[in-house]
Amino acid sequence: MWLQQRLKGLPGLLSSSWARRLLCLLGLLVLLLWFASSGARRAAGGLHLPSWARSEPGAAEPSACLEAATRAWRGLRDRGEAVPLGPGVPALVANGFLALDASNNRLWVTPGEREPAVTPDFVPFVQLRPLNVVAEAGEAVLLLREGLLRRVRCLQLGTPGSGPAAGVPGPASASGLSAGSGRDCVLLQEDFLAHRGRPHVYLQRIQLNNPTERVAALQTVGPTAGPVPKSFTSTLEKVGDHQFLLYSGRSTPLPSGLVHLVVVTSKKLVNRLQVAPKTQLDETVLWVVHISGPIHPQVLKSKGAKELKALQDLARKEMLELLEMPASELLQNHQYLWAQLFSPGVEMKRITDAHTPSGLTVNLTLYYMLSCSPAPLLSPSLSHREREQMEATLNYEDHCFSGHATMHAENLWPGQLSSVQQILQLADLWKLTLQKRGCKGLVKVGAPGILQGMVLSFGGLQFTENHLQFQADPEVLHNSYALHGIRYKNDHINLAVLVDAEGKPYLHVSLESRGQPVKIYACEAGCLHDPVELTSEPGGHTFSVMVTQPITPLLYISTDLTHLQDLRHTLHLKAILAHDEHMAQQDPGLPFLFWFSVASLITLFHLFLFKLIYNEYCGPGAKPLFRSKARLSGKAVLGPQEQAADGGRSEFLMMGEPVETWVGKQCGEVLPSSQLLTSYIEKEDPSV
Incomplete structure (x- = not known):
């Protein structure tokens, strides 16, 4: 009975507008929930969710492997010692x-x-x-402190029988693991480098880790397996237990022929x-690469x-020497020499402008310039006498670097x-700049001298006959940076520009200190205070920034x-000012x-304001500046006869004072506005 009564009242309930709106809103919500649930069901069917969310194997395996393999690169990137390859970062070793471009697989050789x-x-x-691979993820990075390019690839192997490696015998054929097994990721790491101590040698290290139950094949x-380049001929050389390929050819003719x-x-x-x-x-x-000097085509025939x-x-001799050495020793020697070469440098601590x-x-x-510069000082074939001469040139207090700093x-x-x-052109520009700024001796030494000149030029450091001076512009000291490994005598000096809390x-x-200790002293601009002896204490020494007039080194x-x-x-x-006082004078x-x-x-x-005043008093419809006495009601004014009877005693009132107020003052009493004019006339002329 109760339900029947409610059903009978339903049409009346739906007749109201608010009930219909509520019903439409509920229907819309039901439709949205249905579409959302159907989309989730479709995603759960394996179209969009990653494999780790489905507890089933999938394409997320290589990316997870890559994340674990490259986790150690994060700290190197934060310290500026590793640069991921990408736009604006050529893969140069x-x-x-x-000079080798690992991305485009090209070779450059500098004859002289x-x-x-x-x-x-x-x-x-x-x-x-890779053979029989269903998914792959990879990343490459330049390791600046090691002087090499490292490329990591994570490979997910496919089902046996689905690729070229199916015919390879081994446990993989019997395992029958599915293609998405979590153990199917193979880690492939390649290192590309041009040896720092052996200028004619470059190498490629291949490391493959196969934790799966299958055979991994690459x-x-x-050049050792593919077709021979058109301009080169190859022969297989066998010497004892060693085999290597010998390629002979010529370069592309120069514009001069x-x-x-x-x-x-x-x-x-x-x-x-196969692994x-x-x-x-x-x-x-x-x-091993050897190249001749430029030869005229006519001389080439004879x-x-x-x-x-x-x-x-020469190439055979060096290759046989390398084959007798362990490959790990060759790689460690390169990394040691490169780290020794890259010990000086520039560290940016805080940048406050867009031009730094x-x-x-x-x-x-710095990495590119070191890569493009020879280092004869590191060559194992260098004689003892030649090494001493180069060391003396490197430690000579030349007039490098003259002129303003190159920071900006x-x-x-x-960037x-x-x-x-472009890198090769930049290297030529740097060498030319250093030579024109008094660094010819450093450029002659090669990579160590060029790096020394670049560090000196960045901060505006210059050697003179008797001292090393820091002549940076006082107006650019808002940036914090540090210059490491500046050679002076037998020691290395580290100079940093820092900013305090204020x-x-x-x-x-x-x-x-390197070798026999030598006493070194320092003083700030003007040497107003006694020089301070520098020591190798961990805390170092601090100097306030003083600016002289005229400007001298800091x-x-x-x-x-x-x-x-x-x-x-x-x-x-003329004067020696603190840095803030100097900047206050320079700041307009x-x-x-x-x-x-x-x-x-x-x-x-x-x-x-002038326009408002002009429109008020001189514009169209403006009120007159002076007007005669009149009743406030405006019903009566003093006509000609009243003015004559008044005897000329009528006065004009200023507009700045209302008529009622002026008349009240004259009458000496406060009256209604309708009686003001009558009272005033009676007071002035009682006969009226």
């Missing part, structure tokens, strides 16, 4: 004689110091093509690399064979480089104490645009 780089028609690296494609003979020896590598289940592979492929044989003999290069840009530029020279510290050719810059100097460092004490008497300064206050805006606003305000 070089040693001053050889002042000769342009030659590009032989030769594929430098071995390409690895097909090798490159000259050509170079090129000889490459390469360790022989099989066409297919058994639960095992690892570590293979290092070596190359003397080409003799020149080519000499190059082949970032720490990543600085480190990447964007063409010397570019992006698109190709290896925003005031100061200098921090520390010393690293810091002096010397081994001659008397020389620094005499400087205060020979600089002839608020910018011109601010004062121009304020003056414009004041002028516009007065013009607007």
Whole structure:
């Protein structure tokens, strides 16, 4: 009965507008919930959810493997020691004689110091093509402190019988594991480098870790397995237990018509690399490259064979020497020499403007310049006498670096480089700049001297006959940075520009003793205070930033104490100010645009005010400035007869005072406005 009554009242309930709206809203919510649940059901069917969310194997395996393999790179990236490859970061590995682009698989060879780089028609690296792989993830990074490029690839193997590796015998055929097993990720790591101590050698290290139950197979494609380049011929050389390939050819003719003979020896590598289940592979492929000087085509016919044989003999000899060495020893030697070479540098701590290069840009530029510069001082074939001469040149207090600092020279510290050719051009520009700024001796030494000159130029440091001076512009000291490993005598000096809690810059100097200790002293601008002896204490020494008039260097460092004490008497300064006082004098206050805006606003305000006053008193419909006495009601005014009877005593009132007020003052009493004029007339002329 109750339900029947409610059903009978339902049409009446739905007749109201609010009930219909509520019913439509509930229906819309039901539809939205149904669509959302159906979408979740479709996703659960395996279309969109990652494998880890379905507890089923899938394509997320390689990415998870890659994340674990590259986790150690995060700290290196934060310290600016590792740079992921991408736009603006060419994959260059070089040693001053050889330059290799690992991404495009190209080779450059520099025949001489002042000769342009030659590009032989030769594929430098071995390409690895995984077999029977269903998914892959990879990443590559430049390790700046190790001088190499590392590429990591995570491979997910497919089901046996579905790829070229199906015919390979082994436990994989009997395991029958599904394609998505969590144990199917194979880690492939490749290291590409041009050896720092051996200018004619470059290598590729291949490491494969196979934790799966199957055989992992890689097909090798490159100069040792693929077709021979058109401009090169190859022969298989066998010496004892060693086998290697010998490639002979010539470079592309230069615009002048000259050509170079090129000889490459390469360790022989099989066409297919196979790694058994639960095992690892570590293979290092070596190359040796020798090139002749420029040869005229006519001379090539008569003397080409003799020149080519000499190059082949050199390449054979060095290859046999390398094959006798453990590959791990060769790699460790390169890493040690590169770390020793890269010990000086620039560290960016705080950047407050857009024109200062970032720490990543600085480190990447230093890496590229070291890669493109030869280092004869590190060569094992260097004689003892030649080594002493180069060491003396490197430690000589030349007049490097003269001129202003290069910190804000964007063409010397570019944010992006698109190709290896641009890097080679940048290296030539740096060498030319250093030579023109008093660093010829450092450039002659090679990579260590060029790095020294770049560090000096960044902060504006200059060697003179008696001291090392820091002549940075006082107006750019709001950036914090540190210069490491500056050679001075037998020691290394570290100089940092830091900012305290109040925003005031100061200098921090520390010393690293190398060999026999030498006393080194320092004093700030003007040497107003006694010089301080620098020691190798961990805390170092701090100096306040003083600015002289006229401007002189901010810091002096010397081994001659008397020389620094005499400087205060020979600089002839007008004043010595603290940095904040100097900046206060240089700062003109608020910018011109601010004062121009304020003056414009004041002028516009007065013009607007003048316009209001003009429209009020002089514009159309304006009230007269003076008017005669009149009744407030406006019903009667003094006509000509009343004015004559008044005897000329009527006066005009100023508009600034209301008529009622003026009349009330004259009558001496406060009356209603309708009686003001009558009362005033009676007071003035009782006869009215």
